[in-house]
Amino acid sequence: MSKTKIEWATHTWNPVVGCSKVSEGCRNCYAERIHSARHKGWREGWENAPKQYHRPFEEVQFYWHRLHEPHTWRKARRVFCCSMSDLFHSSLLDSDIITLLNTMEDVNANRIHGGKEPHTFIVLTKRAERMREVVNSWLRGFELNRLPQIQNIWFGVSVENQEAADERIPHLLDISAPAPIVRFISAEPLLGPVDLGLTGTAPGGRYEPVGNRLSWIIVGGETGVDARQMRPEWARNLRDQAVEAGIPFFFKQWGEYDEEGRRVGRRKAGRLLDGREWNEFPEVE
Numbered sequence: 001m002s003k004t005k006i007e008w009a010t011h012t013w014n015p016v017v018g019c020s021k022v023s024e025g026c027r028n029c030y031a032e033r034i035h036s037a038r039h040k041g042w043r044e045g046w047e048n049a050p051k052q053y054h055r056p057f058e059e060v061q062f063y064w065h066r067l068h069e070p071h072t073w074r075k076a077r078r079v080f081c082c083s084m085s086d087l088f089h090s091s092l093l094d095s096d097i098i099t100l101l102n103t104m105e106d107v108n109a110n111r112i113h114g115g116k117e118p119h120t121f122i123v124l125t126k127r128a129e130r131m132r133e134v135v136n137s138w139l140r141g142f143e144l145n146r147l148p149q150i151q152n153i154w155f156g157v158s159v160e161n162q163e164a165a166d167e168r169i170p171h172l173l174d175i176s177a178p179a180p181i182v183r184f185i186s187a188e189p190l191l192g193p194v195d196l197g198l199t200g201t202a203p204g205g206r207y208e209p210v211g212n213r214l215s216w217i218i219v220g221g222e223t224g225v226d227a228r229q230m231r232p233e234w235a236r237n238l239r240d241q242a243v244e245a246g247i248p249f250f251f252k253q254w255g256e257y258d259e260e261g262r263r264v265g266r267r268k269a270g271r272l273l274d275g276r277e278w279n280e281f282p283e284v285e
Contacts, residue, residue, distance in 0.1 A: 007252050007271065008218060008281075009080040009122060015067055015100060016085040016092065017052045018060040022126050025160030025189060028224050031084045032057045060091035067100065070107040076117035080124070088127040088134060098138050101153070108149040118152040120284075124186055128157045128168035135175050142178070151284045154182040156216070161192035169196075173213050182215040182282045187238055188252055189222030190230045194238060198245040215282040217242045221255020223266050229257040235273060248280035 004012045019031065035057040042049035052061060070079075081087065081104070087097060108118035125131050135155065142148050155175060157168040165185070172183050187194055196214070219238050221230035235251065242249035254269035271277060 188220030220252030
């Protein structure tokens with residue numbers, strides 16, 4: 001596990017490494033860019049390269065020894081799980097995924113029973129249908145008198161455009177949790193307008209009943225050499241939908257293009273939207 005510069009997390013944890021492309025949002029994948037550069041370095045003589053970089057990014061690797069790491073963390077952390085992969089990739093067995101989910105649940109249950117603040121594990125996928133199937137199967141495995149500490153495992157889907165939203169959000173909302181759960185969308189890289197139906201429509205929204213069950217909206221632009229521009233009106237529209245519906249909104253960053261549409265680089269473009277930072281998080285009991 002390591003600290004991260006990702007604005008909505010404090011650390012990353014990668015028991016799974018490697019992935020493959022499934023949609024337009026994957027075209028300029030930052031994880032692939034980082035991994036491939038280090039894999040090339042290993043092939044060209046980087047003798048001390050970590051083992052995960054000995055294989056190309058397209059080979060999904062499960063590092064079982066990393067499952068013990070959360071048990072050693074003393075202070076509560078907000079952890080992006082599998083930032084260098086997709087936990088619901090087809091290369092992983094259902095039992096592999098459930099083992100990882102059980103690790104997160106067990107760690108937090110032990111912390112709560114010991115009077116400690118639980119960690120927040122954040123899981124993000126583009127494979128929403130498999131997430132729904134595996135998570136629902138996992139939740140059915142608990143006895144009726146023992147509810148999992150599900151509130152501190154947040155499940156989200158990447159939504160780069162309307163097509164991705166229409167495909168993935170219904171699966172996200174169909175996770176049948178026995179207790180309140182954080183479901184969120186990450187519109188990053190945002191490549192087109194996304195209408196969630198949260199403003200000026202029926203309370204249920206476009207994906208009935210999204211108005212009551214979506215807990216968080218993240219928006220961000222694309223980074224890297226081949227980054228595509230996020231138009232300001234797309235970001236503002238999602239912000240306005242979130243505000244009107246009372247959903248916490250987090251504006252991660254503009255990407256390589258600033259609010260005026262000029263390519264100035266990620267750092268200079270910053271993360272101010274209409275003059276302010278948006279750093280809202282879901283409230284969890």
